[in-house]
Amino acid sequence: MIVAVDSGPHPELPSHVLQALEKFDLNYRTCQDRPDLPAAQRVQSVLLEDAIGMLLVLFPRDRLLDLTLLAELTGRQLTAAKHEKLQQLLARQALNSLPGLPQLLPVPCLYEASLMQQPTLWIESGQPGLLLEFTLEDLRSLMEKASSGHFGVVVNDIRPNLNRPHEDQAEIIRAVESFTARRIRQRLEETIEIPPLPQSANRIIRLRVDPKATVEDITNLVETDPALAAQVVSWAASPYYASPSKVRSVEDAIVRVLGFDIVINLALGLALGKTITLPKDEPQQSTPYWQQAIYTATVIDGLLRIMPRAQRPESGMAYLCGLLHNFGYLVLAHVFPPHFSLICRHREVNPHLHHSQIEQHLLGITREQIGAWMMQHWGMPEELYTALRFQNDLHYQGEYALYPNLIWLTVRLLGKHGIGSDPDQNIPDELYEKLGIDRQKADEVVQKVFSAETALRELARQMNPVGPR
Structure with missing residues (x-):
């Protein structure tokens, strides 16, 4: 087996990964994960499950895994494996993250067919931040017992409206x-x-845009809403604001600790958020x-x-x-x-x-x-x-x-x-x-x-x- 490791410091490969790579006699290189790696060649690995069992799915990062297409392909309603199950599986293999190596996990594997159109691929190693680089020839050996299909949507075809x-x-x-x-x-x-916009929010907005509004005005508004009053006092008394003495009233909370601006905007945020x-x-x-x-x-x-x-x-x-x-x-x-x-x-x-x-x-x-x-x-x-x-x-x-x-x-x-x-x-x-x-x-x-x-x-x-x- 030929192993070429990129220069520079790297975390070590997990022992189970090294054993698997040696067992299947795979050529590889290691490299640090970087944002400039081509998304079409950077493999995303995810563990899915349903009533039948688990499935390791591999696809390029220039694709969105479409669960509807996956259901049509497999006849299964797969969703992401529960976090607890994933952690248990990784712990048994002494891994820190999900690797993209089909031979390493005791579950079947399905990969997006477009992966086989790339000359080189970077795959999760089981150690966060450390990738395994494979050529297409070695990747075919790696995927020998895995199934393939088309279930990814090209991300560049999805264009959110950012500025219209x-x-x-x-x-x-x-x-x-x-x-x-x-x-x-x-x-x-x-x-x-x-x-509808809550009445309390309407009152807060009117007060907020009133240049003549005073602390007394906001105090009176807050005190008419018991839940909001309790919220303002509890915020002022919290360790984050580190009030030097006990907060005794809404007016005390506003004048001595929080201030007009934060109370008026906190009140508006609460009113809208709880709508x-x-x-x-x-x-x-x-x-x-x-x-x-x-x-x-x-x-x-x-x-x-x-x-x-x-x-x-x-x-x-x-x-x-x-x-x-x-x-x-x-x-x-x-x-x-x-x-x-x-x-x-x-x-x-x-x-x-x-x-x-x-x-x-x-x-x-x-x-x-x-x-x-x-x-x-x-x-x-x-x-x-x-x-x-x-x-x-x-x-x-x-x-x-x-x-x-x-x-x-x-x-x-x-x-x-x-x-x-x-x-x-x-x-x-x-x-x-x-x-x-x-x-x-x-x-x-x-x-x-x-x-x-x-x-x-x-x-x-x-x-x-x-x-x-």
Whole structure:
């Protein structure tokens, strides 16, 4: 067996992997996983299961694994194996991650036929970050006992609408028409039965845009809602804000600890967020909705503090944008309840893809489109609509571009620490320069937030007091 190892430090291959490679006399090289590897040659491995048993599925990262096509091919309703089962299987083989080696696992294997059109492939080794490189000839030997088929959709053919907001309403109507038997009416808000804006949110908005609003005004508003009052006091008393003495009232919480801006935007975020119930079915290992919302808002708040003062957008609005950045996720679950489950199952088996690509493929719209439309329908500030609508468009340059730009940066900074479930993505220097933020200082902001992880998780739990999602 010829083994050529790339130069530079590498983690060691698991012993079971080495034994399998030697047993089947396979030529290979090892290399570090890198984002610049061609997606068509980078193999994604996923373990699926149904009542019959488990199946290892291999496909290139330039494809979306379509569970409907897979069902047509196999006659089985396969979904991602439960996390606990996957961990048990890996533990028995002394592996740290799922390898793309059919001979290594005691389960059958199915691979996307397009893999055999590539001269070289990079496959998961069972050690995170370390790949095995095979030529087509050795790959054929590797896949000798595996089955093949076409079940992947070319990702480049899936084009989410990032920057054409004038088409959003028509696309949402088409999606609703495709997934409901209901006759499309003239008014979209009637068609998808959008809940009305809560009275409390209306009062908060009026207060928020009133330049003469005082602490007394917001105190009176909060005190009329017992649940909101309890929330504000508990936030102010939390370890995250480290109040030097006991918080005794709503006014004390606002004046001495939280401040007008954070309370008014927290109140609005709570009012909107609780308008739609959290979905019961979600992808395995996903970050809880309110946890991701709180982390995003908190990191954005920290990033504003390191931006040049002249460039900073309004801090309260930026915090609100972070708190509601993923609101479209709730709306998708509300509008497409039977099909939202299908989105969840596809996210579990396509961890290499951004959620917008999966949603576009399955529904024809994304959470960003429908979440922003909802904000517009409710008459929310233009800054909030812009932040939600263009948060995935790195190059957006409109009037309120700083808000979606900050979300884009924050989501990816948190993603490097396991918050959110979209794949890791490099952050270009140009974005840091545009925002006037130093890359190292941005990392320090995130580290500071994670140093208060326990307190932030408690704040997120308070946002959803009925228990885990």
